[in-house]
Amino acid sequence: MTKKRKKIKLKKAPFIIIIILVLSLVLIISISNKNSSSKNEITENQKNSKVKKSNEKLKELNYINEKLDYFNNDYIDRYLTYKKENPNLPIKKVIINVNIGLDYPYYENSHEAEYLNTSYLLVNKYNYLPENYIPDNLVTIDSIYSNGEKVMVDYAKDAFEKLASTAKNEGYNIYAMSTYRSYNYQVGLYNRYVSEDGKESADTYSARPGYSEHQTGLTVDVYNKEKSYTDFDKTKEYTWMQDNAHKFGFILRYPKDKVSETGYTYESWHYRYVGEEIATYIHEHNISFEEYFVRFLENKNNP
Numbered sequence: 001m002t003k004k005r006k007k008i009k010l011k012k013a014p015f016i017i018i019i020i021l022v023l024s025l026v027l028i029i030s031i032s033n034k035n036s037s038s039k040n041e042i043t044e045n046q047k048n049s050k051v052k053k054s055n056e057k058l059k060e061l062n063y064i065n066e067k068l069d070y071f072n073n074d075y076i077d078r079y080l081t082y083k084k085e086n087p088n089l090p091i092k093k094v095i096i097n098v099n100i101g102l103d104y105p106y107y108e109n110s111h112e113a114e115y116l117n118t119s120y121l122l123v124n125k126y127n128y129l130p131e132n133y134i135p136d137n138l139v140t141i142d143s144i145y146s147n148g149e150k151v152m153v154d155y156a157k158d159a160f161e162k163l164a165s166t167a168k169n170e171g172y173n174i175y176a177m178s179t180y181r182s183y184n185y186q187v188g189l190y191n192r193y194v195s196e197d198g199k200e201s202a203d204t205y206s207a208r209p210g211y212s213e214h215q216t217g218l219t220v221d222v223y224n225k226e227k228s229y230t231d232f233d234k235t236k237e238y239t240w241m242q243d244n245a246h247k248f249g250f251i252l253r254y255p256k257d258k259v260s261e262t263g264y265t266y267e268s269w270h271y272r273y274v275g276e277e278i279a280t281y282i283h284e285h286n287i288s289f290e291e292y293f294v295r296f297l298e299n300k301n302n303p
């Protein structure tokens, strides 16, 4: 009997060991599961609080993200800071101004311009042209509409000649005084202004090299040959331009009431070709090209 018992005990021993092993394995698995599920819970909680936080931020912005397709989620914190700094600004304007880049000082946080060699290329104190950028298809303006040899991008040149000849037929004299300017030309010009007036002052009226719209070949400074170009707004030609420039695809690029958006003091002589459709919209809605760009062109695949 005792012998038999012993035998059974001996026979059972491996089973007991196996059971113990299995049990400990189950224990280990359940512990590690518990750990990982609590880890999951933590990341889930973090996610929830993040969503909650961004929801609170969107609430602070009156959920305007649902109404504006140019609302940029990456800029939420910049929107909130800018809103705090400009409490009287409508929220839509907060979004537009931050998208333009106005929450940064001029020339800070600037990027290489998109849409090179198009009529809707935006160049300003936040969007610069490469040093070696020379627009395609620069051609010379008919000398009866210019002061010396002036070149522009072909379609802008055609539009300008059409504008100037229409004006002439109606008794107005409009001439191109300055059009395409190369990067290197702007280097000399800017440096001269800085040495004359100091950097701070020069920055208000002259572009730094790469940041000049004249490098696009889409820009024309005009005058009537009787008065200095700086007095262009005292001429009847200026009034004509105000009523008609958009019909030929040109806009007054730096208007009096848009100084804070364009970054330039008022220039009654500086016109920019953007095409008839954009020019007409800007004319009818009295907005800056900067505003038009961030609302209708930026981040669109095929504007």
Ligand SMILES: [Zn+2]
Pocket: 178, 214, 219, 220, 221, 269, 270, 271
């Ligand atoms: Zn100009």
